[in-house]
Amino acid sequence: MKAFVKSSLVVGISMISLHVAAASGASVSPRVAEIVASRCALCHGPEGESASAVYPRLAAQHPDYIAKQLKDFRDGRRKSDTMTDMAKDLKDEEIIGLAAYFASKKAASRQPGDADFAGVGKFIFQRGNPYSGVPACTSCHGVNGHGTQQLPRLAGQHPAYLEIQLKEFTKRERTNDNAVMHTVAAKLTELETRAVAIFIGGLQ
Numbered sequence: 180m181k182a183f184v185k186s187s188l189v190v191g192i193s194m195i196s197l198h199v200a201a202a203s204g205a206s207v208s209p210r211v212a213e214i215v216a217s218r219c220a221l222c223h224g225p226e227g228e229s230a231s232a233v234y235p236r237l238a239a240q241h242p243d244y245i246a247k248q249l250k251d252f253r254d255g256r257r258k259s260d261t262m263t264d265m266a267k268d269l270k271d272e273e274i275i276g277l278a279a280y281f282a283s284k285k286a287a288s289r290q291p292g293d294a295d296f297a298g299v300g301k302f303i304f305q306r307g308n309p310y311s312g313v314p315a316c317t318s319c320h321g322v323n324g325h326g327t328q329q330l331p332r333l334a335g336q337h338p339a340y341l342e343i344q345l346k347e348f349t350k351r352e353r354t355n356d357n358a359v360m361h362t363v364a365a366k367l368t369e370l371e372t373r374a375v376a377i378f379i380g381g382l383q
């Protein structure tokens with residue numbers, strides 16, 4: 180019975196592996212396709228569209244940002260119960276390949292969230308909160324939330340993941356490069372945090 184379960188798992192994984200290789204064209208190395216299929220796809224999806232809202236979407240994220248985060252997970256700078264283990268044996272060239280793979284995927288279309296929350300969120304995103312000193316998110320992450328090579332794309336990210344990260348920045352529990360985002364996130368109220376996350380989640 181155990182042998183059967185194991186062999187059907189192997190067949191399953193190698194089928195995803197073929198799918199990943201076929202879907203991504205010739206530029207993806209077999210090793211990268213195999214890592215995606217056997218490891219990352221489970222949570223982030225073969226196309227970088229995570230199944231669960233607590234796993235970040237990776238599709239269309241900037242490659243340099245993805246690579247930086249993977250190195251930080253691997254080298255223990257960004258602490259994570261899940262990702263530390265996932266990244267611990269990745270070689271630099273595999274990280275670069277994985278980053279290029281997910282960055283090349285198109286972001287799937289997004290649905291706008293609760294309109295009342297999104298209205299408050301849009302104000303925060305575009306204008307910040309001048310009364311409490313929250314800066315506009317657009318001033319760094321761009322008018323559409325598409326980010327830059329050094330700054331993450333936020334557009335269309337799962338609101339639940341965004342909220343978790345903003346709370347981690349507030350408490351400095353996101354351990355790598357939190358200086359800038361700590362000063363931003365610590366000024367957001369809980370309502371503003373949820374609202375801005377809902378608005379960003381609906382951006383294309």
Ligand code: HEC
Nearest residue numbers: 218219221222233234235245248249259260261262265277
């Ligand atoms: C068991 C689920 C799981 C698997 C498998 C997994 N991840 Fe993750 N990943 C997460 C979670 C959860 C986070 C959010 C970080 C945290 O809170 O720990 C994350 C975060 C990330 C981030 C940071 C994204 C951002 O926006 O900052 C990257 C990049 C990433 N994962 C890439 C990968 C790659 C590449 C693989 C395969 C080698 C992989 N992950 C496998 C669950 C998973």
Ligand code: HEC
Nearest residue numbers: 314315316318319330331341344345355356359360363375
């Ligand atoms: C002064 C520039 C600046 C401003 C303003 C700013 N950010 Fe950021 N943000 C950053 C930087 C830099 C990072 C990347 C941190 C890192 O490298 O780990 C980041 C990362 C993030 C992340 C983590 C993304 C991920 O994929 O894990 C979230 C979420 C975020 N910012 C939300 C916001 C929101 C919401 C606002 C507005 C209320 C905002 N930021 C305003 C600079 C800024």
